Amino acid sequence: MGCGAQGGTIKMVSHHVTVSKLSKSERSIRAAILIQQWYRRYVARMETRRRCVWSIFQKLEYISEQDQLKLQSFFGNMLVHYKSLQGTNRRSLQSMDGKVIHVIHTCLTLLTEDDGPHLDTVKVPDDYDGPHVQLPMTLKGLQTMIVSFKQAKILHDHYVMLILTKVCKLLQSLPNITKATTHISQQITICGDLHGNLDDLLIIFHKNGLPDNDNPYIFNGDFVDRGSYSVEVALILFSLLLLYPSAIFINRGNHEDYIMNIRYGFVDEVTMKYPDNGHTIISLFNEVFRWLPVACLIDGKVLVVHGGISPSTDLKHLNTINRNKYKSLLQPQGGSSIATGDSDKDWRQLFDVLWSDPVPTNGSKPNTMRGGGVYFGPDITDKVLDRNNISLLVRSHECKDEGYEVTHNNKVITIFSSSNYYQHGSNKGAYLKMTPNRELHFVQFLNTNKDGHLKLSLRHRISVIESSAIKELRKHINSNRTNLLNQFQQYDTTQSGTITVCQWVDSMETVLQLGLPWHTLKHQLTQINKDGRVVYSTGLDEFCVKDKLKAGAKITETLYRNRTTIETIFKLIDQDNSGYISMSEFESCCQLLEQVTGTHFPPETVKNMAVAMDINHDGLICFNEFLESFRLCDT
Structure with a gap:
C-alpha cells in the first residue's frame, strides 16, 4: 500500500514538474485549449437542448393542423x-x-354569406383619429397607414372594406400562376410566412426597402393567423398590391382559408377589432383569399408556391382551374371528404401545392404528420421540375431555425420570414434575394423588441424556450393520459408503479407518435427512482385526479x-x-x-x-x- 501511495505521489510530482517546466506562453495556450474545449461542449449541449425544443414545437404544430383536417x-x-x-x-x-x-364544409357556403352592412352605409365619424385611405392608393397614404399601425391604431371599418373590395377586383384579373421577372429591376425579393408578425414585416422593409417597381417582392402565403397583427399585415400587403400591381406578387398559403382562420385566430382578431362589422369584413377577407394566385413563376424558370409539389403537379392544368370555386380548400367540391377527394383533380392540384412538404428520401407518400398534402422526395422534385421545364422550387410552409433551408440537391429552397415563431428566440426569420442569373442571397434577422431578452445569457434563453415547449408538451400528454396509463400498466405486470426507461419511451411513442427524443426528455416529464426505473404516475399526477377511474x-x-x-x-x-x-x-x-x-x-x-x-x-x-x-x- 505504501508503494502504491508513494507511486501516486511521485506521479503527481512528476506531472507538476512537467507543467512547471512549460513557459508562460505554453501554459496560456493550454489554458485556452481547455477553455475552448469546455465552451464547445457547452455550446453542443445548448444546441442539443434547442433542437429538442424545436422538435417539440414543430411536432405539436403539425398535430394541430392534422386535427384541423380531421x-x-x-x-x-x-x-x-x-x-x-x-x-x-x-x-x-x-x-x-x-x-x-365533413358537413362543416358543405355548410360553409351559407355560413359565410354576408347580409351585413355594405361599404356605402358604413360612415367614418368626424372624431375618428386614425389614418384615412383614398384610392387610388398613394405612397404617402401607405406610409401614413404603416406609421399608424406602428402606433397600434385601428384602421376604420369603412377603409378596410374599401381596400378589400378593390383588391378583390384586381385579383380577379390575375391568373392562377402569375409571372415575375428580374430583368427590369435586376433582382427580386421573396418572403415566406409572416403569420401576423407586423414587426418582422417592418424589419424586412427597413433592411430591404419598401416595395416598388424597382424593388419587386413576392409574399409566399401564410401572412395571417397565429400572430396578433394579421389584419394590419394583410392590409399593408393588399395596399402595396394596389399601389404597385406589376411589382407585388402575393401567393395564397394554406392559412388563407376560412376554416383555418376560425381555428388559428384570424377570425377572432377581426371580430375583436371590428365588433360592429366583423362578419362583413371576415366575408370580404375570405373572398379575397379565394382569389389569391397560388403560384408565381420567376423568369419562367423558378416556381414559387407556398407548400410544394406532388407527382401529379402540372402547371398547365393548375393555371386553368377556377380557384375561387372552393369556399375552403379543406373540402373538395361537392362535399366529399379529403380522403376521397382524389377524383376532384382540380382540387388536388390546388391542395397539394399549398400543403405538401419535402423529405430527404425518394418517393412520395401522404403527409401523415400534417394530415394533408404529400411528402415529396428528391426524385419527385427532379421529375416535376423537368416535366414543367423549371429549374428551382422556392416554397415556405415550414418554420426553419435559421429562417431558410436548401434541400434536394439545391433544387428546393424553404424560406420562412416570421422570427420567434414558437417562442421568443426560437428561430430567425429570413428573406431571399434573387438576381437574373439566379444568384441567391439569404438575409436573416431576429426581432429583439421583447424587453430584457438580450440581457439573458444563452443558457437562460434556451431555458425560457424549453420551459414553454415542455408546458405545451405536457398539455398534449394530459389529453392522452388514459391511453398512456393503459400502455404503462401493460408493462407493469406486478403493479409496482414503475417500469423501465425503455418501456416508458416505447409507451410514450406508441401512444403519442411524435417521434421525439423521449430519452432526453424523461427527467423533465417524469421521475426516475434510485433503481433507475420510471415512476410513471409522476408524469401524470399534476394533471389528473388521483382516482383515474373516477x-x-x-x-x-x-x-x-x-x-x-x-x-x-x-x-x-x-x-x-x-x-x-x-x-x-x-x-x-x-x-x-x-x-x-x-x-x-x-x-x-x-x-x-x-x-x-x-x-x-x-x-x-x-x-x-x-x-x-x-x-x-x-x-
Missing part, C-alpha cells in the same frame, strides 16, 4: 347522430361519440382533447360572432343539416334540442353549455 369527419358523424336524435332527450345528446366530420374523468379528458375542435364548430354556428348561439342561428344550422341529409327536423324537435342545451334558460347557448351538450365518450 374536423371535417366530426360533422359527418354529427349528422348521423342528428338523424337519430329527433324527439330525443338531453341524455342522448350527451352520448354522442367523438368521431368527427366517474367522468375519461369524458373530461376526451372533451379536453377535442375542445379546440368543438370551439371551431361553435364559431361556425355563431354566425354573428357574438359568443352565443341564438335560437335563429341554431335553427339556421338545422336547416343546413336538412339540406345536406335530406332529413326533415320538425320545429318542435329543433326547439327541444336548443332548450336542452340552454342550461341556464337565458335563451342563448354559450360555449360552456355547447361543450357540455356534446360530451364525448369512447364507445
Whole structure:
C-alpha cells in the first residue's frame, strides 16, 4: 500500500514538474485549449437542448393542423347522430361519440354569406383619429397607414372594406400562376410566412426597402393567423398590391382559408377589432383569399408556391382551374371528404401545392404528420421540375431555425420570414434575394423588441424556450393520459408503479407518435427512482385526479382533447360572432343539416334540442353549455 501511495505521489510530482517546466506562453495556450474545449461542449449541449425544443414545437404544430383536417369527419358523424336524435332527450345528446366530420364544409357556403352592412352605409365619424385611405392608393397614404399601425391604431371599418373590395377586383384579373421577372429591376425579393408578425414585416422593409417597381417582392402565403397583427399585415400587403400591381406578387398559403382562420385566430382578431362589422369584413377577407394566385413563376424558370409539389403537379392544368370555386380548400367540391377527394383533380392540384412538404428520401407518400398534402422526395422534385421545364422550387410552409433551408440537391429552397415563431428566440426569420442569373442571397434577422431578452445569457434563453415547449408538451400528454396509463400498466405486470426507461419511451411513442427524443426528455416529464426505473404516475399526477377511474374523468379528458375542435364548430354556428348561439342561428344550422341529409327536423324537435342545451334558460347557448351538450365518450 505504501508503494502504491508513494507511486501516486511521485506521479503527481512528476506531472507538476512537467507543467512547471512549460513557459508562460505554453501554459496560456493550454489554458485556452481547455477553455475552448469546455465552451464547445457547452455550446453542443445548448444546441442539443434547442433542437429538442424545436422538435417539440414543430411536432405539436403539425398535430394541430392534422386535427384541423380531421374536423371535417366530426360533422359527418354529427349528422348521423342528428338523424337519430329527433324527439330525443338531453341524455342522448350527451352520448354522442367523438368521431368527427365533413358537413362543416358543405355548410360553409351559407355560413359565410354576408347580409351585413355594405361599404356605402358604413360612415367614418368626424372624431375618428386614425389614418384615412383614398384610392387610388398613394405612397404617402401607405406610409401614413404603416406609421399608424406602428402606433397600434385601428384602421376604420369603412377603409378596410374599401381596400378589400378593390383588391378583390384586381385579383380577379390575375391568373392562377402569375409571372415575375428580374430583368427590369435586376433582382427580386421573396418572403415566406409572416403569420401576423407586423414587426418582422417592418424589419424586412427597413433592411430591404419598401416595395416598388424597382424593388419587386413576392409574399409566399401564410401572412395571417397565429400572430396578433394579421389584419394590419394583410392590409399593408393588399395596399402595396394596389399601389404597385406589376411589382407585388402575393401567393395564397394554406392559412388563407376560412376554416383555418376560425381555428388559428384570424377570425377572432377581426371580430375583436371590428365588433360592429366583423362578419362583413371576415366575408370580404375570405373572398379575397379565394382569389389569391397560388403560384408565381420567376423568369419562367423558378416556381414559387407556398407548400410544394406532388407527382401529379402540372402547371398547365393548375393555371386553368377556377380557384375561387372552393369556399375552403379543406373540402373538395361537392362535399366529399379529403380522403376521397382524389377524383376532384382540380382540387388536388390546388391542395397539394399549398400543403405538401419535402423529405430527404425518394418517393412520395401522404403527409401523415400534417394530415394533408404529400411528402415529396428528391426524385419527385427532379421529375416535376423537368416535366414543367423549371429549374428551382422556392416554397415556405415550414418554420426553419435559421429562417431558410436548401434541400434536394439545391433544387428546393424553404424560406420562412416570421422570427420567434414558437417562442421568443426560437428561430430567425429570413428573406431571399434573387438576381437574373439566379444568384441567391439569404438575409436573416431576429426581432429583439421583447424587453430584457438580450440581457439573458444563452443558457437562460434556451431555458425560457424549453420551459414553454415542455408546458405545451405536457398539455398534449394530459389529453392522452388514459391511453398512456393503459400502455404503462401493460408493462407493469406486478403493479409496482414503475417500469423501465425503455418501456416508458416505447409507451410514450406508441401512444403519442411524435417521434421525439423521449430519452432526453424523461427527467423533465417524469421521475426516475434510485433503481433507475420510471415512476410513471409522476408524469401524470399534476394533471389528473388521483382516482383515474373516477366517474367522468375519461369524458373530461376526451372533451379536453377535442375542445379546440368543438370551439371551431361553435364559431361556425355563431354566425354573428357574438359568443352565443341564438335560437335563429341554431335553427339556421338545422336547416343546413336538412339540406345536406335530406332529413326533415320538425320545429318542435329543433326547439327541444336548443332548450336542452340552454342550461341556464337565458335563451342563448354559450360555449360552456355547447361543450357540455356534446360530451364525448369512447364507445
